[in-house]
Amino acid sequence: MKRRQLLGQSAIAAGTAAGLVACGKATTSNNQATAGGELPNIRWRMVTSWPKSLDTLFGGAEDFCKAIAAMTGGKFQITPYAAGEIVPGLEVLDAVQNGTVECGHTASYYYIGKNPALGFACVMPFGLTAQQQNAWLYAGGGLEMIQKVYSDFNIINCTAGNTGAQMAGWFKKPVESLADLRGLKMRIPGLGGQVMAQLGVNVQVIPGGELFLALDRGTIDAAEWVGPYDDEKLGLNKAAKYYYYPGWWEPGPSLDVLVNQSQWAKLPPEYQAIFQEAARSANLLMLSRYETFNSIALKTLLDGGTILKSFSPEILTVAQETSRALLAEFASKDAQFKEIYQQWQTFRSQMFSWNAINELSYTKFVEKAP
Numbered sequence: 001m002k003r004r005q006l007l008g009q010s011a012i013a014a015g016t017a018a019g020l021v022a023c024g025k026a027t028t029s030n031n032q033a034t035a036g037g038e039l040p041n042i043r044w045r046m047v048t049s050w051p052k053s054l055d056t057l058f059g060g061a062e063d064f065c066k067a068i069a070a071m072t073g074g075k076f077q078i079t080p081y082a083a084g085e086i087v088p089g090l091e092v093l094d095a096v097q098n099g100t101v102e103c104g105h106t107a108s109y110y111y112i113g114k115n116p117a118l119g120f121a122c123v124m125p126f127g128l129t130a131q132q133q134n135a136w137l138y139a140g141g142g143l144e145m146i147q148k149v150y151s152d153f154n155i156i157n158c159t160a161g162n163t164g165a166q167m168a169g170w171f172k173k174p175v176e177s178l179a180d181l182r183g184l185k186m187r188i189p190g191l192g193g194q195v196m197a198q199l200g201v202n203v204q205v206i207p208g209g210e211l212f213l214a215l216d217r218g219t220i221d222a223a224e225w226v227g228p229y230d231d232e233k234l235g236l237n238k239a240a241k242y243y244y245y246p247g248w249w250e251p252g253p254s255l256d257v258l259v260n261q262s263q264w265a266k267l268p269p270e271y272q273a274i275f276q277e278a279a280r281s282a283n284l285l286m287l288s289r290y291e292t293f294n295s296i297a298l299k300t301l302l303d304g305g306t307i308l309k310s311f312s313p314e315i316l317t318v319a320q321e322t323s324r325a326l327l328a329e330f331a332s333k334d335a336q337f338k339e340i341y342q343q344w345q346t347f348r349s350q351m352f353s354w355n356a357i358n359e360l361s362y363t364k365f366v367e368k369a370p
Contacts, residue, residue, distance in 0.1 A: 039268060044078040044102040049089040051209035052082045054230050059284040060161045061105040064257065067278035076271050089207040093258060097153045102263040109190030109253055116330050117337045120344060121146045123253035125192045125323035130252035130287055132351045140347045145340045154261045158279035161255035161286040166247035168311060169224025170240035175312060184258045187211060187223040192249020195322050208234060215239035228297035244305050248319060
């Protein structure tokens with residue numbers, strides 16, 4: 001099959017598979033060459049929220065950009081930049097919205113101060129696992145709802161990564177009860193951070209590249225990042241020895257590629273379709289790597305002296321109750337948040353019931369089997 005035919009069919013397939021599109025609907029109001037003409041050479045910049053040392057997060061952005069170049073024969077190239085090279089890691093959305101760059105790779109919950117509904121694009125406390133999050137976005141109507149939120153920022157989003165279930169993070173001292181949390185200085189972003197704040201934690205949001213020094217020097221008492229593989233790369237195990245789980249605030253966080261709407265509208269439909277496919281590929285690849293690498297890295301950490309501990313039932317119970325109350329409060333104040341929350345709640349209930357019957361029951365049996 002000729003490359004031109006392949007690209008054309010990819011565009012058609014992406015347009016018809018609306019429920020699986022991981023990006024905004026293709027805009028055809030552009031003057032670029034399309035079917036029947038030569039595709040243009042395009043060069044974009046992508047800012048990210050990640051340091052280059054993290055070959056899963058920044059590497060995920062690189063994988064996405066390489067896929068775009070490969071599928072367009074080098075005609076559409078995107079250069080990724082680490083946090084701080086063009087803009088700080090927590091200002092990716094602003095840079096894309098304002099047109100400073102064409103696109104960015106980030107986690108939407110960094111920007112819940114702008115709109116708390118952005119949290120649904122990434123993860124909610126005691127929310128969906130990675131596979132459940134993908135199911136909600138791709139087949140459960142979630143993506144369409146998230147796109148409406150991002151459109152207010154002149155942005156189209158593509159789901160392009162997931163870390164899988166995260167750890168609860170590194171603590172300099174044991175945390176056995178709610179009393180131990182009060183006054184603790186901890187790096188934790190998103191709505192999970194707001195829940196922890198209500199439990200008495202002094203919450204701080206610090207980019208990944210700055211975490212080790214903050215924890216090592218005692219500027220903070222605890223820090224959560226992702227999981228064993230990335231945490232070891234950042235050296236967090238050298239700054240604190242108590243490693244807690246589960247990361248109830250991030251059971252399956254999605255990452256987004258954000259695209260300026262005006263720039264998206266200029267792309268030929270072929271490039272839009274390729275962009276969407278590259279995002280889906282990056283999403284699957286990142287999750288697969290994290291699941292593999294984390295299982296290996298955890299053993300390395302434990303062999304090196306890390307002390308693995310679980311949050312107490314007291315902490316988990318109160319955290320879950322506080323999370324529910326917080327989300328209900330947002331829903332009572334914001335119609336858009338309420339619309340997404342109600343639909344998300346119904347989907348979550350269905351997924352948890354199904355999971356309990358098939359996957360969870362299987363896992364529990366295998367754990368007990370000789």
